[in-house]
Amino acid sequence: MSIIRYRTPELPTWSPFDRLSSLRDLLDSAFQLASSAPESTSGWVPALDVFEDENNITVQVELAGMKKEDFDISLQDDVLTISGERKSESEKREGESFRSERSFGAFSRSITLPSPVKAEEVKATYEDGVLTVTLPKAEEAKPKKIQVNLN
Amino acid sequence: MSTLATSKTGGEVGQRVEYFTPRVDLHQDADGYTLEVEMPGVNKQGVEIAVEDGKLILGGHRPLAGEFGQSVHRERKVGEYRRVFDLDPSIDATKISARVEQGLLTVHLPKAEAVKPRKITVG
Numbered sequence: 582m583s584i585i586r587y588r589t590p591e592l593p594t595w596s597p598f599d600r601l602s603s604l605r606d607l608l609d610s611a612f613q614l615a616s617s618a619p620e621s622t623s624g625w626v627p628a629l630d631v632f633e634d635e636n637n638i639t640v641q642v643e644l645a646g647m648k649k650e651d652f653d654i655s656l657q658d659d660v661l662t663i664s665g666e667r668k669s670e671s672e673k674r675e676g677e678s679f680r681s682e683r684s685f686g687a688f689s690r691s692i693t694l695p696s697p698v699k700a701e702e703v704k705a706t707y708e709d710g711v712l713t714v715t716l717p718k719a720e721e722a723k724p725k726k727i728q729v730n731l732n
Numbered sequence: 733m734s735t736l737a738t739s740k741t742g743g744e745v746g747q748r749v750e751y752f753t754p755r756v757d758l759h760q761d762a763d764g765y766t767l768e769v770e771m772p773g774v775n776k777q778g779v780e781i782a783v784e785d786g787k788l789i790l791g792g793h794r795p796l797a798g799e800f801g802q803s804v805h806r807e808r809k810v811g812e813y814r815r816v817f818d819l820d821p822s823i824d825a826t827k828i829s830a831r832v833e834q835g836l837l838t839v840h841l842p843k844a845e846a847v848k849p850r851k852i853t854v855g
Contacts, residue, residue: 628809631804632801646770679759680756684755710834
């Protein structure tokens with residue numbers, strides 16, 4: 582029985598600084614500054630990014646091949662929690678699964694937000710496998726210009 | 733194989749492009765193979781599939797990240813997806829089909845009819 586043979590892709594070109602940045606990533610993930618440790622029995626940790634500008638905090642999570650109904654977004658105090666379950670379709674298939682690299686099962690990521698937000702104005706979209714949560718900052722959290730008058 | 737990379741990214745000489753490998757699940761049944769390639773952020777326009785010299789070349793291009801301000805925490809990788817597979821000769825390359833949905837590319841690679849197991853009735 583012949584199978585598809587795998588070829589690893591050609592090595593990508595690396596700049597001399599790549600090693601440094603990946604070491605930093607390792608340290609960041611060890612400290613988990615912005616997010617708490619995920620609680621997931623399956624060990625699946627979807628990757629996420631957090632951004633902040635004057636008006637919003639934006640969180641993006643990589644969740645390919647899911648449906649909107651499969652995840653849950655909740656906000657409590659300053660903690661945003663995104664959780665859900667990605668189900669495998671293997672049961673539907675006949676024939677054996679050769680190779681499985683993708684993660685399935687339940688996941689949960691909690692993020693302590695860097696600023697307070699207006700909970701009732703939080704929006705989320707799910708497009709091309711990326712969940713984007715936009716959290717408008719509470720007014721008192723926005724930077725304000727203070728005019729100083731000189732006498 | 734490099735023709736896929738240069739034509740898609742249109743890089744000038746000396747421009748560095750970083751590739752990373754998407755996760756793939758592979759299934760097989762009597763009719764052929766099915767690949768599920770995880771490429772979050774890639775839509776139909778960003779997918780490239782080519783067959784060249786008995787190899788299946790998969791590429792995924794994501795549009796530039798939106799302007800969301802300063803990054804507070806980064807885990808997602810930045811770059812282009814790319815993965816190459818050697819094709820089993822029993823695959824009928826002219827019948828390869830693919831679709832992409834929510835960042836998941838599903839490629840179906842049917843085996844050529846003559847190769848499929850057949851029961852032969854004795855007259």
